[in-house]
Amino acid sequence: MASGNQSLEAYPMYIGGEWVATSEQTEVRLPYDGSPAGRVYQAGPELVDRAVAAAGAASAKMRALANYERADLLLRLVELVRRDLADFARLIASETGKPIREARLEVERGIQTLIASAEAARSLCGEVVPMDAAPAGKGRMALTVREPRGVVAAITPFNFPFNLALHKIGPALGAGNAVVHKPAGVTPLSALRLARAMEEAGAPPGAYNVVTGPGSLTGEALVRHSGVNMVTFTGSAEIGLAIKVAAGLKHVTLELGGNSAVIIEPDADLENAVARSVVGAFANSGQVCISVQRIYVHESVAAKFLESFVAATERLVIGRPFDESTDISSLITEKEAVRVEQWIEEAIAAGAQLLTGGRRTGATVSPAILAEAGEQLRVCCQEVFGPVVVVNRYRMLEEAIERVNNSVYGLQAGVFTRDLERAFRAARRLEVGGVIINDVPTFRADHMPYGGVKQSGTGREGPKYAIEEMTELKLICWKV
Numbered sequence: 431m432a433s434g435n436q437s438l439e440a441y442p443m444y445i446g447g448e449w450v451a452t453s454e455q456t457e458v459r460l461p462y463d464g465s466p467a468g469r470v471y472q473a474g475p476e477l478v479d480r481a482v483a484a485a486g487a488a489s490a491k492m493r494a495l496a497n498y499e500r501a502d503l504l505l506r507l508v509e510l511v512r513r514d515l516a517d518f519a520r521l522i523a524s525e526t527g528k529p530i531r532e533a534r535l536e537v538e539r540g541i542q543t544l545i546a547s548a549e550a551a552r553s554l555c556g557e558v559v560p561m562d563a564a565p566a567g568k569g570r571m572a573l574t575v576r577e578p579r580g581v582v583a584a585i586t587p588f589n590f591p592f593n594l595a596l597h598k599i600g601p602a603l604g605a606g607n608a609v610v611h612k613p614a615g616v617t618p619l620s621a622l623r624l625a626r627a628m629e630e631a632g633a634p635p636g637a638y639n640v641v642t643g644p645g646s647l648t649g650e651a652l653v654r655h656s657g658v659n660m661v662t663f664t665g666s667a668e669i670g671l672a673i674k675v676a677a678g679l680k681h682v683t684l685e686l687g688g689n690s691a692v693i694i695e696p697d698a699d700l701e702n703a704v705a706r707s708v709v710g711a712f713a714n715s716g717q718v719c720i721s722v723q724r725i726y727v728h729e730s731v732a733a734k735f736l737e738s739f740v741a742a743t744e745r746l747v748i749g750r751p752f753d754e755s756t757d758i759s760s761l762i763t764e765k766e767a768v769r770v771e772q773w774i775e776e777a778i779a780a781g782a783q784l785l786t787g788g789r790r791t792g793a794t795v796s797p798a799i800l801a802e803a804g805e806q807l808r809v810c811c812q813e814v815f816g817p818v819v820v821v822n823r824y825r826m827l828e829e830a831i832e833r834v835n836n837s838v839y840g841l842q843a844g845v846f847t848r849d850l851e852r853a854f855r856a857a858r859r860l861e862v863g864g865v866i867i868n869d870v871p872t873f874r875a876d877h878m879p880y881g882g883v884k885q886s887g888t889g890r891e892g893p894k895y896a897i898e899e900m901t902e903l904k905l906i907c908w909k910v
Contacts, residue, residue, distance in 0.1 A: 447635025
Protein backbone atom coordinates (compact mmCIF):
# COMPACT_ATOMS: atom_id res chain seq x y z
CA MET A 431 0.00 0.00 0.00
CA ALA A 432 2.92 2.38 -0.53
CA SER A 433 2.30 5.63 -2.36
CA GLY A 434 3.80 5.98 -5.77
CA ASN A 435 5.85 9.14 -5.35
CA GLN A 436 7.19 8.71 -1.81
CA SER A 437 8.15 5.97 0.59
CA LEU A 438 5.47 7.24 2.98
CA GLU A 439 2.83 4.53 3.29
CA ALA A 440 -0.62 5.27 1.90
CA TYR A 441 -3.68 3.68 3.48
CA PRO A 442 -6.65 3.20 1.14
CA MET A 443 -10.19 3.09 2.44
CA TYR A 444 -11.87 -0.27 2.96
CA ILE A 445 -15.31 -0.60 1.37
CA GLY A 446 -17.19 -3.81 0.69
CA GLY A 447 -14.07 -5.92 1.17
CA GLU A 448 -12.07 -3.85 -1.34
CA TRP A 449 -9.28 -1.32 -0.89
CA VAL A 450 -10.33 1.99 -2.41
CA ALA A 451 -8.16 4.99 -3.31
CA THR A 452 -9.20 8.36 -4.70
CA SER A 453 -7.37 11.18 -6.44
CA GLU A 454 -7.42 13.33 -3.29
CA GLN A 455 -4.89 12.48 -0.59
CA THR A 456 -3.91 14.07 2.70
CA GLU A 457 -0.98 13.49 5.03
CA VAL A 458 -1.31 12.38 8.63
CA ARG A 459 1.41 13.96 10.78
CA LEU A 460 2.92 13.23 14.17
CA PRO A 461 1.53 16.04 16.36
CA TYR A 462 4.73 16.31 18.41
CA ASP A 463 6.91 17.62 15.59
CA GLY A 464 4.82 17.57 12.40
CA SER A 465 6.76 14.74 10.77
CA PRO A 466 4.67 12.72 8.26
CA ALA A 467 3.22 9.44 9.52
CA GLY A 468 1.15 8.27 6.55
CA ARG A 469 -1.19 9.19 3.73
CA VAL A 470 -4.93 8.66 3.48
CA TYR A 471 -7.58 9.31 0.86
CA GLN A 472 -10.67 11.47 1.02
CA ALA A 473 -14.19 10.07 0.58
CA GLY A 474 -16.91 12.15 -0.99
CA PRO A 475 -20.67 11.46 -0.85
CA GLU A 476 -20.45 8.87 -3.64
CA LEU A 477 -18.06 6.69 -1.63
CA VAL A 478 -20.22 7.09 1.44
CA ASP A 479 -23.13 5.78 -0.68
CA ARG A 480 -20.97 2.85 -1.76
CA ALA A 481 -19.93 2.05 1.81
CA VAL A 482 -23.49 2.20 3.14
CA ALA A 483 -24.70 -0.02 0.29
CA ALA A 484 -21.95 -2.54 1.05
CA ALA A 485 -22.88 -2.50 4.72
CA GLY A 486 -26.55 -2.92 3.87
CA ALA A 487 -25.80 -6.00 1.80
CA ALA A 488 -23.52 -7.44 4.50
CA SER A 489 -26.00 -6.80 7.31
CA ALA A 490 -28.14 -9.69 6.08
CA LYS A 491 -25.13 -12.02 6.36
CA MET A 492 -24.25 -10.72 9.82
CA ARG A 493 -27.85 -11.11 10.97
CA ALA A 494 -27.83 -14.72 9.80
CA LEU A 495 -24.77 -15.63 11.86
CA ALA A 496 -25.42 -17.40 15.16
CA ASN A 497 -24.31 -15.75 18.37
CA TYR A 498 -21.31 -18.04 18.70
CA GLU A 499 -20.23 -17.32 15.11
CA ARG A 500 -20.16 -13.58 15.73
CA ALA A 501 -18.29 -14.16 18.99
CA ASP A 502 -15.76 -16.38 17.23
CA LEU A 503 -15.17 -13.68 14.59
CA LEU A 504 -14.36 -11.18 17.32
CA LEU A 505 -12.05 -13.66 19.08
CA ARG A 506 -10.16 -14.29 15.84
CA LEU A 507 -9.72 -10.53 15.63
CA VAL A 508 -8.40 -10.54 19.21
CA GLU A 509 -5.63 -12.95 18.27
CA LEU A 510 -4.62 -10.88 15.24
CA VAL A 511 -4.49 -7.65 17.24
CA ARG A 512 -2.50 -9.39 19.95
CA ARG A 513 -0.06 -10.71 17.34
CA ASP A 514 0.38 -7.24 15.80
CA LEU A 515 0.21 -5.21 19.02
CA ALA A 516 3.51 -3.42 18.37
CA ASP A 517 2.39 -2.30 14.90
CA PHE A 518 -0.93 -0.96 16.19
CA ALA A 519 0.81 0.86 19.05
CA ARG A 520 3.31 2.45 16.65
CA LEU A 521 0.48 3.77 14.46
CA ILE A 522 -1.49 5.09 17.42
CA ALA A 523 1.53 6.96 18.77
CA SER A 524 2.29 8.29 15.28
CA GLU A 525 -1.17 9.70 14.66
CA THR A 526 -2.03 10.93 18.18
CA GLY A 527 1.37 11.91 19.56
CA LYS A 528 0.66 10.09 22.83
CA PRO A 529 3.57 8.32 24.56
CA ILE A 530 4.30 4.87 23.18
CA ARG A 531 3.63 3.28 26.59
CA GLU A 532 0.13 4.75 26.56
CA ALA A 533 -0.34 3.60 22.96
CA ARG A 534 0.51 0.03 23.93
CA LEU A 535 -1.92 0.24 26.84
CA GLU A 536 -4.62 1.41 24.44
CA VAL A 537 -4.11 -1.66 22.24
CA GLU A 538 -4.20 -3.92 25.29
CA ARG A 539 -7.45 -2.30 26.38
CA GLY A 540 -8.79 -2.70 22.86
CA ILE A 541 -8.17 -6.43 23.15
CA GLN A 542 -10.21 -6.50 26.37
CA THR A 543 -13.00 -4.56 24.65
CA LEU A 544 -13.13 -7.15 21.88
CA ILE A 545 -13.15 -10.02 24.37
CA ALA A 546 -16.01 -8.40 26.29
CA SER A 547 -17.84 -7.84 22.99
CA ALA A 548 -17.47 -11.52 22.13
CA GLU A 549 -18.82 -12.52 25.54
CA ALA A 550 -21.76 -10.14 25.16
CA ALA A 551 -22.47 -11.51 21.67
CA ARG A 552 -22.45 -15.08 22.92
CA SER A 553 -24.97 -14.34 25.69
CA LEU A 554 -27.23 -12.00 23.69
CA CYS A 555 -30.85 -12.90 24.41
CA GLY A 556 -34.28 -11.58 25.32
CA GLU A 557 -36.49 -12.53 28.24
CA VAL A 558 -39.74 -14.22 29.11
CA VAL A 559 -42.61 -11.78 29.73
CA PRO A 560 -45.06 -12.86 32.49
CA MET A 561 -48.22 -12.17 30.51
CA ASP A 562 -50.57 -13.41 33.23
CA ALA A 563 -49.44 -10.58 35.49
CA ALA A 564 -52.52 -8.78 34.12
CA PRO A 565 -56.01 -10.18 33.42
CA ALA A 566 -55.73 -9.42 29.71
CA GLY A 567 -52.68 -11.69 29.49
CA LYS A 568 -54.32 -14.80 30.92
CA GLY A 569 -53.84 -17.79 28.62
CA ARG A 570 -50.98 -16.15 26.76
CA MET A 571 -47.20 -16.43 26.82
CA ALA A 572 -44.60 -14.05 25.45
CA LEU A 573 -40.91 -13.55 25.05
CA THR A 574 -38.64 -10.89 23.66
CA VAL A 575 -35.77 -11.23 21.22
CA ARG A 576 -33.07 -8.73 20.36
CA GLU A 577 -32.50 -8.15 16.65
CA PRO A 578 -29.73 -6.14 14.95
CA ARG A 579 -30.60 -2.63 13.79
CA GLY A 580 -28.84 -3.06 10.43
CA VAL A 581 -26.22 -0.51 9.38
CA VAL A 582 -24.39 1.30 12.18
CA ALA A 583 -22.44 4.48 11.44
CA ALA A 584 -19.56 4.76 13.93
CA ILE A 585 -17.94 8.21 14.15
CA THR A 586 -14.94 8.11 16.45
CA PRO A 587 -12.56 10.62 18.11
CA PHE A 588 -8.84 11.29 17.94
CA ASN A 589 -7.85 10.78 21.57
CA PHE A 590 -8.28 6.98 21.70
CA PRO A 591 -8.62 6.15 18.01
CA PHE A 592 -8.33 2.39 18.51
CA ASN A 593 -10.08 1.45 21.75
CA LEU A 594 -12.95 3.92 21.50
CA ALA A 595 -13.54 2.73 17.95
CA LEU A 596 -13.67 -0.87 19.17
CA HIS A 597 -16.23 0.14 21.79
CA LYS A 598 -18.54 0.77 18.84
CA ILE A 599 -17.33 -1.77 16.28
CA GLY A 600 -17.11 -4.78 18.61
CA PRO A 601 -20.65 -4.55 20.01
CA ALA A 602 -22.09 -3.62 16.60
CA LEU A 603 -20.66 -6.72 14.94
CA GLY A 604 -21.44 -8.85 17.98
CA ALA A 605 -25.08 -7.81 17.71
CA GLY A 606 -25.21 -8.79 14.03
CA ASN A 607 -24.96 -5.35 12.45
CA ALA A 608 -22.65 -4.07 9.73
CA VAL A 609 -20.52 -0.98 10.32
CA VAL A 610 -19.42 2.06 8.36
CA HIS A 611 -16.62 3.65 10.37
CA LYS A 612 -15.57 7.28 9.99
CA PRO A 613 -12.48 7.85 12.15
CA ALA A 614 -11.30 11.31 13.14
CA GLY A 615 -9.63 13.10 10.25
CA VAL A 616 -6.32 13.47 12.07
CA THR A 617 -6.13 9.88 13.37
CA PRO A 618 -7.34 7.43 10.68
CA LEU A 619 -4.31 5.13 10.48
CA SER A 620 -5.18 2.65 13.23
CA ALA A 621 -8.70 2.24 11.83
CA LEU A 622 -7.37 1.42 8.38
CA ARG A 623 -4.88 -0.99 9.92
CA LEU A 624 -7.79 -2.57 11.81
CA ALA A 625 -9.50 -3.15 8.46
CA ARG A 626 -6.60 -5.36 7.39
CA ALA A 627 -7.01 -7.42 10.54
CA MET A 628 -10.77 -7.59 10.02
CA GLU A 629 -10.22 -8.93 6.51
CA GLU A 630 -7.75 -11.53 7.78
CA ALA A 631 -10.18 -12.56 10.53
CA GLY A 632 -12.72 -13.50 7.86
CA ALA A 633 -15.37 -10.84 8.38
CA PRO A 634 -17.94 -10.93 5.55
CA PRO A 635 -17.13 -8.29 2.91
CA GLY A 636 -19.01 -5.12 3.81
CA ALA A 637 -19.41 -6.03 7.48
CA TYR A 638 -16.76 -3.45 8.33
CA ASN A 639 -16.11 -0.46 6.11
CA VAL A 640 -13.81 2.51 6.71
CA VAL A 641 -14.27 5.87 4.99
CA THR A 642 -11.89 8.76 5.66
CA GLY A 643 -12.38 12.47 5.23
CA PRO A 644 -13.52 15.61 7.04
CA GLY A 645 -16.48 15.41 9.37
CA SER A 646 -18.19 18.31 7.63
CA LEU A 647 -18.33 16.31 4.38
CA THR A 648 -17.85 12.58 4.95
CA GLY A 649 -19.31 12.48 8.45
CA GLU A 650 -22.37 14.56 7.63
CA ALA A 651 -23.13 12.49 4.52
CA LEU A 652 -22.99 9.37 6.67
CA VAL A 653 -25.22 10.75 9.43
CA ARG A 654 -27.88 11.91 6.97
CA HIS A 655 -27.80 8.77 4.79
CA SER A 656 -31.16 7.00 4.55
CA GLY A 657 -29.43 3.61 4.50
CA VAL A 658 -27.97 4.09 7.99
CA ASN A 659 -30.09 2.74 10.86
CA MET A 660 -28.06 3.96 13.83
CA VAL A 661 -25.37 6.55 14.54
CA THR A 662 -22.94 6.19 17.42
CA PHE A 663 -20.65 9.15 18.05
CA THR A 664 -17.92 10.16 20.48
CA GLY A 665 -16.76 13.77 20.44
CA SER A 666 -17.77 17.28 21.44
CA ALA A 667 -21.20 18.28 22.73
CA GLU A 668 -21.56 20.83 19.94
CA ILE A 669 -21.06 18.28 17.18
CA GLY A 670 -23.08 15.67 19.06
CA LEU A 671 -26.10 17.96 19.16
CA ALA A 672 -25.74 18.67 15.44
CA ILE A 673 -25.61 14.92 14.73
CA LYS A 674 -28.72 14.29 16.80
CA VAL A 675 -30.61 16.90 14.79
CA ALA A 676 -29.31 15.69 11.41
CA ALA A 677 -29.92 12.00 12.14
CA GLY A 678 -33.69 12.35 12.21
CA LEU A 679 -35.41 9.20 13.49
CA LYS A 680 -32.26 7.08 13.48
CA HIS A 681 -31.24 5.69 16.85
CA VAL A 682 -28.34 7.80 18.17
CA THR A 683 -25.93 7.29 21.06
CA LEU A 684 -23.62 10.14 22.04
CA GLU A 685 -20.56 10.03 24.29
CA LEU A 686 -19.67 13.68 24.66
CA GLY A 687 -17.55 15.91 26.84
CA GLY A 688 -16.94 16.42 30.52
CA ASN A 689 -15.08 18.42 33.15
CA SER A 690 -14.83 15.61 35.67
CA ALA A 691 -14.30 16.35 39.34
CA VAL A 692 -12.80 14.64 42.38
CA ILE A 693 -13.77 15.21 46.02
CA ILE A 694 -11.03 14.50 48.59
CA GLU A 695 -12.38 14.13 52.12
CA PRO A 696 -10.23 14.79 55.24
CA ASP A 697 -9.99 11.05 56.05
CA ALA A 698 -8.85 10.10 52.51
CA ASP A 699 -5.67 8.16 51.78
CA LEU A 700 -3.78 11.21 50.52
CA GLU A 701 -0.89 9.26 49.06
CA ASN A 702 -3.30 7.27 46.90
CA ALA A 703 -5.32 10.38 46.04
CA VAL A 704 -2.20 12.21 44.88
CA ALA A 705 -0.87 9.33 42.79
CA ARG A 706 -4.19 8.67 41.10
CA SER A 707 -4.93 12.37 40.54
CA VAL A 708 -1.63 12.81 38.67
CA VAL A 709 -2.56 9.97 36.33
CA GLY A 710 -6.16 11.11 36.08
CA ALA A 711 -5.31 14.71 35.23
CA PHE A 712 -2.37 14.28 32.88
CA ALA A 713 -2.60 10.93 31.08
CA ASN A 714 -2.70 11.53 27.31
CA SER A 715 -1.97 15.20 28.09
CA GLY A 716 -5.44 15.53 29.60
CA GLN A 717 -7.13 14.61 26.32
CA VAL A 718 -9.55 12.21 27.97
CA CYS A 719 -13.31 12.73 28.31
CA ILE A 720 -13.08 11.71 31.97
CA SER A 721 -9.80 13.47 32.72
CA VAL A 722 -9.60 15.00 36.19
CA GLN A 723 -10.17 18.70 35.57
CA ARG A 724 -11.52 19.83 38.96
CA ILE A 725 -10.33 18.73 42.39
CA TYR A 726 -12.23 19.78 45.53
CA VAL A 727 -10.06 19.02 48.56
CA HIS A 728 -11.13 19.55 52.18
CA GLU A 729 -9.48 22.62 53.68
CA SER A 730 -7.95 20.62 56.55
CA VAL A 731 -5.79 18.54 54.19
CA ALA A 732 -5.50 20.92 51.23
CA ALA A 733 -1.98 22.20 51.97
CA LYS A 734 -0.57 18.69 52.42
CA PHE A 735 -2.33 17.43 49.31
CA LEU A 736 -1.15 20.32 47.15
CA GLU A 737 2.46 20.00 48.26
CA SER A 738 2.58 16.32 47.31
CA PHE A 739 0.48 16.80 44.15
CA VAL A 740 2.74 19.54 42.77
CA ALA A 741 5.89 17.54 43.56
CA ALA A 742 4.54 14.40 41.88
CA THR A 743 3.43 16.36 38.83
CA GLU A 744 6.83 17.98 38.44
CA ARG A 745 8.43 14.51 38.31
CA LEU A 746 6.57 13.70 35.07
CA VAL A 747 8.90 13.40 32.07
CA ILE A 748 8.05 15.52 29.03
CA GLY A 749 9.48 14.26 25.78
CA ARG A 750 9.12 12.59 22.40
CA PRO A 751 6.28 10.08 22.12
CA PHE A 752 8.54 7.18 21.11
CA ASP A 753 10.90 7.55 24.10
CA GLU A 754 10.05 4.88 26.66
CA SER A 755 10.65 7.29 29.54
CA THR A 756 8.13 9.88 28.28
CA ASP A 757 5.05 10.57 30.44
CA ILE A 758 3.80 13.70 28.66
CA SER A 759 4.03 14.49 24.97
CA SER A 760 2.03 16.75 22.69
CA LEU A 761 -1.60 17.65 22.29
CA ILE A 762 -3.25 16.69 19.01
CA THR A 763 -2.38 20.02 17.30
CA GLU A 764 -0.47 23.18 18.09
CA LYS A 765 -3.74 25.09 17.70
CA GLU A 766 -5.19 23.14 20.62
CA ALA A 767 -2.05 23.77 22.67
CA VAL A 768 -2.35 27.52 22.04
CA ARG A 769 -5.99 27.41 23.18
CA VAL A 770 -5.05 25.61 26.41
CA GLU A 771 -2.28 28.15 27.02
CA GLN A 772 -4.78 30.99 26.56
CA TRP A 773 -7.23 29.45 29.03
CA ILE A 774 -4.47 29.17 31.63
CA GLU A 775 -3.48 32.79 31.09
CA GLU A 776 -7.12 33.86 31.39
CA ALA A 777 -7.42 32.07 34.73
CA ILE A 778 -4.23 33.68 36.08
CA ALA A 779 -5.45 37.12 35.00
CA ALA A 780 -8.68 36.47 36.92
CA GLY A 781 -6.80 35.67 40.14
CA ALA A 782 -6.08 31.94 39.97
CA GLN A 783 -2.67 30.77 41.23
CA LEU A 784 -0.48 28.80 38.84
CA LEU A 785 1.38 26.35 41.07
CA THR A 786 3.34 24.59 38.33
CA GLY A 787 3.49 24.04 34.58
CA GLY A 788 1.51 25.77 31.86
CA ARG A 789 4.49 26.36 29.57
CA ARG A 790 3.95 25.69 25.88
CA THR A 791 6.51 24.49 23.34
CA GLY A 792 4.91 23.88 19.97
CA ALA A 793 2.03 21.46 20.52
CA THR A 794 3.24 20.44 24.00
CA VAL A 795 2.00 22.04 27.23
CA SER A 796 3.65 21.17 30.55
CA PRO A 797 1.19 19.83 33.15
CA ALA A 798 -0.47 22.78 34.86
CA ILE A 799 -1.98 22.97 38.35
CA LEU A 800 -4.13 26.00 39.14
CA ALA A 801 -5.45 26.81 42.61
CA GLU A 802 -8.49 28.83 43.69
CA ALA A 803 -9.82 29.43 40.18
CA GLY A 804 -13.30 30.88 39.94
CA GLU A 805 -16.08 28.51 38.92
CA GLN A 806 -17.04 30.80 36.02
CA LEU A 807 -13.63 30.49 34.34
CA ARG A 808 -13.34 28.28 31.28
CA VAL A 809 -10.78 26.05 33.00
CA CYS A 810 -13.57 25.14 35.46
CA CYS A 811 -16.88 25.32 33.62
CA GLN A 812 -15.87 24.12 30.14
CA GLU A 813 -13.89 21.10 28.97
CA VAL A 814 -10.19 21.94 28.79
CA PHE A 815 -9.12 18.71 27.05
CA GLY A 816 -5.54 19.46 27.95
CA PRO A 817 -3.05 18.97 30.83
CA VAL A 818 -4.71 21.39 33.25
CA VAL A 819 -6.31 20.75 36.63
CA VAL A 820 -7.90 23.19 39.06
CA VAL A 821 -7.69 22.57 42.84
CA ASN A 822 -10.16 24.38 45.10
CA ARG A 823 -10.85 24.00 48.84
CA TYR A 824 -14.14 23.25 50.58
CA ARG A 825 -15.45 23.01 54.15
CA MET A 826 -18.51 20.75 54.01
CA LEU A 827 -19.17 17.70 51.83
CA GLU A 828 -22.53 19.10 50.75
CA GLU A 829 -20.77 22.21 49.44
CA ALA A 830 -18.34 20.09 47.41
CA ILE A 831 -21.18 18.05 45.92
CA GLU A 832 -23.02 21.21 44.89
CA ARG A 833 -19.88 22.57 43.22
CA VAL A 834 -19.32 19.33 41.32
CA ASN A 835 -22.94 19.41 40.15
CA ASN A 836 -22.63 23.04 39.06
CA SER A 837 -21.71 21.96 35.55
CA VAL A 838 -23.40 21.44 32.20
CA TYR A 839 -21.61 18.08 32.08
CA GLY A 840 -22.11 14.89 34.04
CA LEU A 841 -19.88 12.05 32.91
CA GLN A 842 -18.06 10.63 35.95
CA ALA A 843 -16.87 11.84 39.36
CA GLY A 844 -14.55 10.50 42.05
CA VAL A 845 -14.74 10.55 45.85
CA PHE A 846 -11.81 9.72 48.15
CA THR A 847 -12.87 8.78 51.68
CA ARG A 848 -12.64 5.88 54.13
CA ASP A 849 -16.21 6.54 55.28
CA LEU A 850 -18.43 4.44 53.01
CA GLU A 851 -21.62 6.00 54.37
CA ARG A 852 -20.43 9.44 53.25
CA ALA A 853 -19.14 7.99 49.98
CA PHE A 854 -22.50 6.45 49.10
CA ARG A 855 -24.36 9.55 50.20
CA ALA A 856 -22.22 11.56 47.80
CA ALA A 857 -22.63 8.95 45.07
CA ARG A 858 -26.42 9.21 45.21
CA ARG A 859 -26.36 13.01 45.03
CA LEU A 860 -23.73 13.50 42.33
CA GLU A 861 -25.33 14.24 38.94
CA VAL A 862 -23.12 12.04 36.79
CA GLY A 863 -23.27 8.76 34.88
CA GLY A 864 -20.71 7.04 37.10
CA VAL A 865 -19.20 7.58 40.56
CA ILE A 866 -15.80 6.07 41.35
CA ILE A 867 -15.11 5.71 45.08
CA ASN A 868 -11.48 5.93 46.24
CA ASP A 869 -10.26 6.51 42.72
CA VAL A 870 -10.38 9.19 40.04
CA PRO A 871 -13.20 9.51 37.49
CA THR A 872 -10.65 8.67 34.81
CA PHE A 873 -10.88 5.03 35.89
CA ARG A 874 -12.65 2.86 33.34
CA ALA A 875 -12.78 -0.90 32.95
CA ASP A 876 -13.87 -1.57 29.41
CA HIS A 877 -16.71 -3.95 30.25
CA MET A 878 -18.47 -1.59 32.67
CA PRO A 879 -21.40 0.67 31.68
CA TYR A 880 -20.10 4.07 30.64
CA GLY A 881 -21.89 7.24 29.68
CA GLY A 882 -23.13 10.54 31.04
CA VAL A 883 -26.02 12.84 31.78
CA LYS A 884 -26.69 16.47 30.90
CA GLN A 885 -24.44 17.56 27.99
CA SER A 886 -22.18 14.53 28.43
CA GLY A 887 -24.38 12.47 26.16
CA THR A 888 -27.10 9.85 25.81
CA GLY A 889 -26.93 6.07 25.89
CA ARG A 890 -24.32 3.79 27.41
CA GLU A 891 -21.17 2.10 26.16
CA GLY A 892 -19.41 -0.98 27.52
CA PRO A 893 -20.02 -3.99 25.21
CA LYS A 894 -22.94 -5.55 27.11
CA TYR A 895 -24.73 -2.21 27.31
CA ALA A 896 -23.77 -1.04 23.82
CA ILE A 897 -25.22 -4.23 22.34
CA GLU A 898 -28.54 -3.32 23.92
CA GLU A 899 -28.34 0.07 22.20
CA MET A 900 -27.44 -1.58 18.89
CA THR A 901 -30.36 -4.01 18.85
CA GLU A 902 -34.12 -3.64 18.56
CA LEU A 903 -36.37 -5.32 21.09
CA LYS A 904 -39.08 -7.45 19.48
CA LEU A 905 -42.00 -9.03 21.35
CA ILE A 906 -43.39 -12.43 20.31
CA CYS A 907 -46.68 -13.29 22.01
CA TRP A 908 -48.88 -16.36 21.55
CA LYS A 909 -52.16 -17.69 22.85
CA VAL A 910 -52.01 -21.12 24.49
